Amino acid sequence: MMNTKSTKFLVRTLLLALFFSFGNFFSQNNGAVGINTASPNPNSVLDVVSVNNNKGILIPRLTVTQRDAITINPANDDGLTVYNTTEDCLNYWSLADNEWKSVCGQIGKSVFTIDCANTKASGTYIQGKTLNTSHYLTVTVNVTKKGSYTITGTTTNGYNFYATGVFLNTGIQTVQVAGQGTPSAVQSDTVQLFANGVSVSCTPAVTVNVLSSAAIYSVSCGSATVNGVYTKGTALGAGNTITLPVTVTALGSYSITTNTVDGISFSGSGIFTATGNQNITLSGTGKPTSTADKVMTITSNSADGESTCNVTVIMTIPSKKILHIGLETVYGYSAFTGPSRSLMDSPTNFGTSAASVVKSGGYTHTSLGGAPSNATLLAALNTKPDIVIIGYAYTPDATASGYIANYLNNKGVVIAFEDDAASSQNMMRAIFSDPTISAANGAGAGSVYALVNTNDPILNGPFGDVRGKNWGEDASTTVNITGLTSGFIPYSYAQPINSTTPRTGISGLRHSSLNFIWFGDGGFLSNENANGNQYPSNTIEPFVAPSSGGYLPVQKSTYGYAGNGYALGGMQVQNSIIFANALAWAIKQAETNGINTQ
Template sequence: MMKTNSTTAKIKVLLIALLLTFGQFYSQTHNGAVGINTTSPNPNSVLDVISGNNNKGILIPRLTEAQRDAITINKPQDDGLTIYNTTEDCFNYWSLADDEWKSVCGQLGKAVFTIDCSAAKAMGTYVKGRDLTASNYLSISVNVTKIGNYTISGTTPNGYNFYGTGTFLNTGIQTIRIAGQGNPLNIQTDTVSLNANGTDVTCTPPVSVTVLSPAGTFTMSCGSATVNGVYKVGTALGASNTITLPVNVSSLGSYTVTSNTVDGISFSGSGTFTATGNQNITLSGTGTPTSTSVKTLTLTSDSQGGVSTTCAVNVIVVIPKKTVLHIGLETAYGYSAFTGPSRSLMDSPTNFGTTASSIVKYEGFTHTSLGNSPSSAALQTALNAKPDIVIIGYNYTPNATDAGYIASYLNKKGIVIALTDDTGTAQNLFRGIFSDPTISASNGAGAGSVYALSNTDDPVLNGPFGDVRGKNWGEDASTTVGMSGLTSGFIPYSYAQPINSTTARTGISGLRSSSVNFIWFGDGGFLSNENANGNPYSSNTIEPFVAPSSGGYFPVQKATYGYAGNGYSTGGMQVQNSILFANMIAWAIKQAEFSGINTQ
């Protein structure tokens, strides 16, 4: 045993001596280079590793990012220290110059983020046999805690998947789109399996996609569509902003109806028809209106069978508040629209408001008044402030200078509604506005006169509050003014001859200019009604304006009006003064928004 030990010790000494000799010879021969699986290491390399069968690699220390950051760095000595970052899936090295760990994948490396499952959803419509398009994507909300690159995928077992890659340049909550691709194979509800930067993400409940059957055959009735909700510039559409679209289904299947995007908004809807015949479908809106212009949206369906697949729907956006300057006598009779039922009509949200049921979608008025007898200087100052609309009532009497100021305001696209029955006032206004000194005004018939309205297709005669073409308006307590000498540049609403009088009258008793924003009727009491609640005043010959508070001050005709004559009995006519006025205001709001003094 002792002999054996002696022999073993001798062998060990010999091996050590041989290794030292070999190491010295090898280093000298190869200039200090070490080779693995090679007897001729690269002379410029300290270590030259060869894969003998070309099927192996080299592994350097693999650390998580947390483990890497736990290394105590000796800055001068560790410059170039290299590890493989398993968190980032990339090589990192310590840089003395930058005093930080660097990634060879770039400065950013792999992002760190979490997915908000509650906000993750599949967008678009998925139909068996139909290739996914740009409208098919996953909307993913993420919270980024470290900027960098990301790869997110969503897979299904049904022939289509989602994939997206990119770079987060900012931390915080943000929403990204993960594009879809493929073609659904079966009609079913699929669970989308999410993976973020190589890690599976489990959502409860999971993101799901319902694949619909191929489209059925149906026609759309856009002319009967109902646009629901209120639309405002700068306000994002919500759940109440929908279109109810009537359709007639002739064969069952899925449906998809989408609109183009107009001024920032669009609509879409999808589902499956389970019955044929007439029914309604709902299209949901998205986006934010960028202007108050009427949006004409083209609806496109995937209906089969050769039927028409497009039609148009208009969406009305709320018009912002406008300023109204009132000039006229403010009494209980309501000659000026600054007081009385006419003011209530203007301020009623039933008529002009932001509710879904408002007749005109509008945010309301800012009312100011100059009273009945403003000085020329006060008038000029008020008009220079550029009110959107000016309403003139009884018994304001502008002189020639005032008429010139009003004409100048109109030429700058201001809006004037003048309801006057003074000949001097009317003559000054018309001569100033139409630049014609030969225009003249004269008194016409008296209280209870009824005038026929023309059949012209006009936004005041046929507006949102009613079609009064071929109907009548009524003169209040004084006498109507008629204008003569007008040759062009106007649209006649009514002439000076009452329908209930045989006395011949000539001239015009109501008109709208075709060149400037000017409406005129020759009666200062056009708005008259001393009943604050807007109910009909009992007389048949005075106070023709009716807008009952019980109806939200909605304008209605006065059902019994006029003196007897020319075959008509006392109170045997109907007059539409309040409906006309409401249509005038609706016209004025639209003009002010799209072609007014403050749109220059």
Template sequence: MMKTKFTTPRIKVLLLALLLLFGKFYSQTHNGAVGINTTAPNANSVLDVVSGNNNKGMLIPRLTEAQRDAIIINKPTDDGLTIYNTTEDCFNYWSLTDNEWKSVCGQLGKAVFTIDCSSSKAMGSYVKGKELTNSHYLSISVNVTKLGNYTVSGTTSNGYNFYGTGVFLNTGIQTIQVLGQGTPQNIQTDTVALNANGTDVNCTPPISISVLSPAGTYTMACGSATVNGVYKVGTALTASNTITLPVNVSALGSYTITTNTVDGISFKGSGTFTATGNQNITLGGTGTPTSTSVKTITITSDSQGGVSTTCSVNVIVVIPKKNILHLGLETAYGYSAYTGPSRSLMDSPTNFGTTASSIVKYEGFNHISLGNSPSSTALQTALNNKPDIVIIGYNYTPNATDAGYIASYLNKKGVVIALTDDTASAQNLFRGIFSDPTISTAYGAGAGSVYALANSDDPILNGPFGDVRGKNWGEDASTTVSVSGLTSGFTPYSYAQPINSTTSRTGISGLRNTSLNFIWFGDGGFLSNENANGNQYSSNTIEPFVAPSSGGYFPVQKSAYGYAGNGYSTGGMQVQNSILFANMIAWAIKQAEFSGINTQ
């Protein structure tokens, strides 16, 4: 047999021939087009790549974002340079027009952000065997440093998980909701494993969720519920803002109690009943009040067994400060509440304040006084400045012009509390306010007269400082004025006939206008008490106002008042002037806030 010896040059020639043959088989060039795995490349393409078995793709250079940014761009020649960005999982190309790398993934690509574990939490109550709804989600706080798409998931080992995806259109700190799905299988505390854009997030401590047992059977006693804490517009609720809700449990189990959201705030509570019978549970508040309106909160429970599962409570929000214009003598007696115990009653946080125990939740007053005898021009200027409330006391005597200014102020929704005992000025006021020239006034009984109050349900007679329906008020040292000729548009509080007098008198000695914010009593010394500490003055016929400093100037009745007559002994009656006045101020604050001259 002949042996053939291949020399090196011959091997090179053979390899070259095979290479040419291989290239001809896998690639053909036609009119400048190169084809791979095709003999007929597309004439309009430079390169036409075909997957022979339709089971392969093509890879272009894969770079991280840092590696991409390290490329030194030659602007005139690199327009359209393309890479695959492994950081954002997207193709990028260099744009000469925009002078930057552009993403083809919706022009945004994958976002870059961090999760603030301390501000992230699970929302909703989780109960064994109860499928999750839209109220079950993770509230995740993130700090976005690069716009783009995000995917956040949270997993547990207890039959339910969380998943959310979206697009960050702004950088900075923001909160996203990652909805839950599934059904908790076991009663236990679950740890949520977070993942953000494919990367595990390790939170210390982790977000945890307590899965409760199925709901028990219980009834709520909303009528005995207590709303705790102070609520103020623009101030976020804290741990002190709660509702204490009495319940009566008849069958053990878990409970989940929620409320609707009203003007930015809501409440919720959950747990497990370990005993039957009467007990209290606490609902924690969240949110920020957006208005001073009284909020009727609807409470909904998950109680089983066909019992009522809804009821409601009212939440009171602190009302902002109001401007008070005082007209009257500035003496120790406190006739117009600019001085004396009547002023102390108004300024006491026990009565009107922002503490949890304040009777009326209110930020206080700005007091302005024009004294006893302001000019008509001064009065007009002061009223044009739109004070929220005007208080008139002894012995301010408005003439017809002044009465017209006050009537105009009332018609613009101003609030007036008038305590006057001069017939001419009272007549001016009533004729101007009621637009009736036939209204008349008259003097009646004198110092120590006691007048019965109406027994109607009214915010002045039955207000936050006490129920004085059917009780009395007392005339100070002067003579009571009564008004006659009124036919409609008012609520009478008292009439001209004292209970301790047999002399017949007609007319009205106290009233409230039903269409304007106007209250009147026919005694300029209605608030009189010269004791700075507000204690009861010793006389039975003068100074009927009582609000002791030892009680935070809380209003109380004067326990011994009135002259003898009509079966009553000297000092044998009780009068409620201070309680009436405190109820008037509470009413005036509410009117000024919700239906006043400065109401927005």
């Protein structure tokens, strides 16, 4: 039988030897244990002293996975402490919150990955020039655990990048990592990224080009050319560039950048090897997030002082739904048929190619014919077409005019060509909410009306400047509107330039707040030639858009009856150019302030 007293003595001797192995000595006083101290703190259970002040204490070191594998006994484990090697911080179990807490902060260190493909350097890096707030990395990260973060980017060329903060949410986020230091050599530098101290391997690598001392040069934004087609949601490619004229007075490096607008930006850099006038190319990057035209601010690094100027990038407008109301004949009264329709559908005029006059996805067309019932009209307007085009011989009554006015008040777009006095009066009274407005027939076929000299998008648009020029009446009589007092922009008055018979009123206008254009001639777009060539008459069919030019609108060179000092056909009219400008305005209004933007 084992000697119990001997066994207890051996155990006590072994424990004493172990305690002494911790340091110089072990002591116990009133329930407090001391290591390397004879007087342990009476308020502590354990008081450990580093004799030479050069040692610490180690507690269990666990990863997050290992920590979370502990089976917690809530009644006994409140305050249980470990060192979390994943977070690089002490953690303790909180009974009150029923979770592990970090002494580095309640949410501890974050977990995230860096998207190298969406990481890029901003700013111009010049040898010997200290970095400032324009020099930074834009880093895209995917956060899988909220918490604190540190992102660094290092180079071997005298400058680095650093950012720290807290991710309060998980998911894709963007961090701006500030640059600091001074580039010492002209070279291409690889930036080594670190996420919370862990090296990140990027393929391809994130690089920064350090340029030589800046040249002295000036830029000419007014003569810049924006190349390529720009469509919402489509990434910019090699053809999306800006050709920028510059004048160089002293050789050296150049770096020209733009701001980022709705997801896109442009930049270019290099070395000038000759002085004088020359062009440089700024390459585009990114993906447009809206259809709004984008004003890009160009900034250069010329050594004579940073300079800026602006260039506008024109966006492609998506396809629009057109509702046509008018006779479906070769004349093209409502642009559903004839050369006016060909003008609309021509990619030369409205298309997605770099050569298109207006960058547009085109149109889808629906026609109600020349005499739709009011019920048919209302049903069609309730489908919310982007634009309504009205031509001969539609004659809306008061009810139909009310439907059209309501469509306009809901931000619809209407281009109306009318030569019936009663229906024109109905339309004007409904749209302007004024029962005193009157309409009357005026001069007849071949009348020529002067356009006002007002800077307006219809009179001075992408297809030409027709301010101070003319439009021509077709085969019927022009409608003149009187009683309008405000809320409109006049385009032409009732008096033809080739007539001495006095006329009063307005023969063409645009509403100043609604999307409404009107001319008092239902045959404004008339031309029976399928090829759009000039019809051989001086008093009818004033619309011209030759197929040989891609149905590009041009003036009719000989028009008008003789009178008031003008010879027969001695005038020029601009009907097709006015219509094309009106369409360009209409699709932009429909996109930015139309019935389908609400």
